[in-house]
Amino acid sequence: MATASPDRLPAQLPGRIPLFPLAGALLLPRAHLPLHIFEPRYLAMFEEALMTESRLIGMVQPLHAHDGARLHRIGCAGRIVGFGERPDGRLDVTLAGISRFRLLSEPLTATPWRQGEVGWDDFATDRNRAPETDPHLDRAALFALLARFSQARGQQHDWQSLRPLPDEALINMLSIVAPLSPADRQALLEAPDLSLRRETLCALLEFALQRPADGDPDDSEVMQ
Template sequence: MIQAADLPDTIPIFPLPGALLLPRARLPLHIFEPRYLAMLDDTMKTPQRVIGMIQPLAGPGGNRLTSIGCAGRLTAFSETEDGRYMITLTGISRFRLIREVDGFTPYRRAEVSWEGFSHDLSRTAEEDRAFCRERFLSLLARFFEARELSSDWQSLKEAEEELLINSLSMLLPFEPEDKQALLEAPTLVTRRETLVTLMEYALRGGGEEVMQ
């Protein structure tokens, strides 16, 4: 099990609206901007290979950031012929932003705190004992139909609770502030409850009555 003390106090950060990374989940990214290519090159030279994903706040300039993000370890990458990268980050732990750090890098870096997120570092998947898969998948099916989305339903039926809830939290088309609420949910139970609320709200907005 990784300890918070093993993680760096200062990490490169990647502000990307709507992109959500959660502990023990995987996020594929396509890197092509020069500043983030430089970030990736520098990250691969470090022992931890950590990059922090964080949401920018809406507003003039777009430089302000949310207070909580999630760090991932670079676990896969490939380079295209024109010098771009396809990478995968595997979520390690959420972090709290303390302050941005000035420096000579073209990308942004921040001092962060890992305090309060010790469970994120566990290798053991979190459980949701109140989870009713049948009811949840019924709601999900209606949401997919309303949004004209498709999926591998057999995989959804067989996936572990944490993998299912976290993967859907990352992949479903919600607004950035909704993604942030899913990130900040303190437990898997509250994340599932938030996810259900977001899907029900979306269905109500589409004119469909939602059964309680």
């Protein structure tokens, strides 16, 4: 798989980016999201994005998982940092999260994929090179909650292998892999900072413990 540096971005982020609406997919700043692209219009979109300086794709969730007409206002832009073409023409792509954005409007375009006029000003800290820290993170309490969650679901996860990760990498990884609904993932995306994302994640896991195991969300729509 070819790779590219996530740091080679223009001095000013573009005001219009291609949009990839995908329910259940969570891309966060300084995190990575693997995707398998097979629909012709999105193959064309990614191929065109690869020829631009920024290589940006705007990941955004539909307001309703099974109706992609209306989109959430907050998404996250990712730079294509890994890509490989299969013999049948499909693409395996890795996005590196660069910054969240606010979707301002969707102009009419001649392309078969959607494009968005976006604003970046609300998320300036996303573009800091240094990862965030969470001064209030209680790792013992967090991993105890994860153990209770797995036990309640009759699942086995090697959560302890994640314990050495830095604060941001740990909380973002858990946000991405936890079996949560698209609405829950949107709440995690929109959390203003890392501490609030961790608080939101813990609250969602605690709430999930009150639901029957068969009430867990189906994340089959996420193409990873």
